[in-house]
Amino acid sequence: GVSGSNSHLLSEVEGKTPSTDTDSVVINLDHGDPTMFEPFWRATGERGIVVVPGWQTMSYFSRADGLCWFMEPKLAGEIIRLHRLVGNARTEGRHIVVGTGSTQLFQAALYALSSPDALEPVSVVSAAPFYSSYPAVTDFLRSGLYRWAGDARSFNGDGPYIELVCSPNNPDGFVMEAVVNKEEGKTIHDLAYYWPQYAPITGASSHDIMLFTFSKITGHAGTRIGWALVKDRDVAEKMTKFIELNTIGVSKDSQLRAARILGAVSDGIFDFGRRLMAERWDRLREAVRITGSFSVPEYPSADCNFTGESTPLLPAFAWLRCEKEGVEDCRGFLRSRGILTRSGKLFGSGPDYVRVSMLDRDDNFNLFIQRLLSAA
Numbered sequence: 610g611v612s613g614s615n616s617h618l619l620s621e622v623e624g625k626t627p628s629t630d631t632d633s634v635v636i637n638l639d640h641g642d643p644t645m646f647e648p649f650w651r652a653t654g655e656r657g658i659v660v661v662p663g664w665q666t667m668s669y670f671s672r673a674d675g676l677c678w679f680m681e682p683k684l685a686g687e688i689i690r691l692h693r694l695v696g697n698a699r700t701e702g703r704h705i706v707v708g709t710g711s712t713q714l715f716q717a718a719l720y721a722l723s724s725p726d727a728l729e730p731v732s733v734v735s736a737a738p739f740y741s742s743y744p745a746v747t748d749f750l751r752s753g754l755y756r757w758a759g760d761a762r763s764f765n766g767d768g769p770y771i772e773l774v775c776s777p778n779n780p781d782g783f784v785m786e787a788v789v790n791k792e793e794g795k796t797i798h799d800l801a802y803y804w805p806q807y808a809p810i811t812g813a814s815s816h817d818i819m820l821f822t823f824s825k826i827t828g829h830a831g832t833r834i835g836w837a838l839v840k841d842r843d844v845a846e847k848m849t850k851f852i853e854l855n856t857i858g859v860s861k862d863s864q865l866r867a868a869r870i871l872g873a874v875s876d877g878i879f880d881f882g883r884r885l886m887a888e889r890w891d892r893l894r895e896a897v898r899i900t901g902s903f904s905v906p907e908y909p910s911a912d913c914n915f916t917g918e919s920t921p922l923l924p925a926f927a928w929l930r931c932e933k934e935g936v937e938d939c940r941g942f943l944r945s946r947g948i949l950t951r952s953g954k955l956f957g958s959g960p961d962y963v964r965v966s967m968l969d970r971d972d973n974f975n976l977f978i979q980r981l982l983s984a985a
């Protein structure tokens with residue numbers, strides 16, 4: 610799927626003149642690659658630089674005194690500072706578990722919440738449209754511990770289950786709560802987008818397991834750092850065990866880089882992100898209105914404790930519906946116009962929907978709007 614943008618990249622690597630004919634470049638908005646933050650970190654300079662001497666971070670171990678033995682204390686400190694600054698999650702009385710992206714922590718949480726002695730794999734559900742990685746990651750190793758069971762809204766099993774709650778939701782951007790709420794259920798809250806760039810901060814979340822990713826806060830997806838705030842000690846220990854068995858810890862170099870970058874985070878990145886997202890959403894809504902061939906959801910505003918203003922949701926993805934007569938496959942339609950997106954089908958929805966990343970570089974976002982306007 611990435612051939613279009615890759616071939617462009619390759620020509621630069623090989624020192625050839627990249628094509629200036631932007632009409633022929635396929636823009637890839639399928640992944641949520643948060644490259645829009647690059648200009649911010651370019652401008653930050655010194656405060657975002659890390660130097661690691663050859664003799665440092667060699668050991669498997671960190672000098673951590675907490676439960677997560679491979680977590681760098683500096684990173685833990687920055688995580689606590691950041692949640693206090695933003696006010697989006699409670700860290701008091703929580704164990705922090707660091708992971709190789711929140712993708713690893715999601716799997717660690719499934720492992721920790723399932724019972725090795727159960728006769729049947731525990732059902733894993735999430736309200737549709739759900740993040741497409743949830744079913745993919747849950748089932749790819751055909752675990753005997755857990756099994757994807759689809760849309761939480763139609764779940765009618767009566768045994769134990771695990772519900773994934775993504776809020777604000779990937780792909781459609783809405784604020785979510787658990788929908789099943791049965792006795793034997795456990796929840797994992799994925800709060801990847803509960804940051805001031807994307808959402809009003811209406812309170813400090815205090816769920817049992819909360820997952821966060823460095824990727825969507827500062828844009829450093831490639832550093833592969835995520836963390837979980839976990840109330841229950843036993844669950845946090847099992848998650849740590851999973852990571853020990855899976856990767857014997859998490860890259861120290863990445864943790865130190867994340868700590869350094871998070872240390873440079875104050876209001877600046879949130880202002881930068883919010884302004885850019887607000888401008889992009891305005892432009893997208895205008896383009897959608899002009900074409901008449903698409904629709905996007907309307908989002909409510911709420912008072913944000915962080916900005917001190919009433920602010921709307923500004924989701925990291927556009928959940929775009931094709932309203933054009935005779936077009937059933939929105940993804941195919943946009944692809945024929947040089948825009949790669951992810952089909953609604955992968956999120957438990959229909960092919961009339963696509964998810965489009967709003968976090969790409971300016972050039973690609975501009976091309977996206979241009980092409981949307983001419984696709985009508």
Ligand code: PMP
Nearest residue numbers: 641710711712779801822824835
């Ligand atoms: N959860 C959600 C809702 C996401 O959108 C993403 C990234 N697309 C992740 C988790 C994974 O993040 P990470 O890069 O930390 O693995």
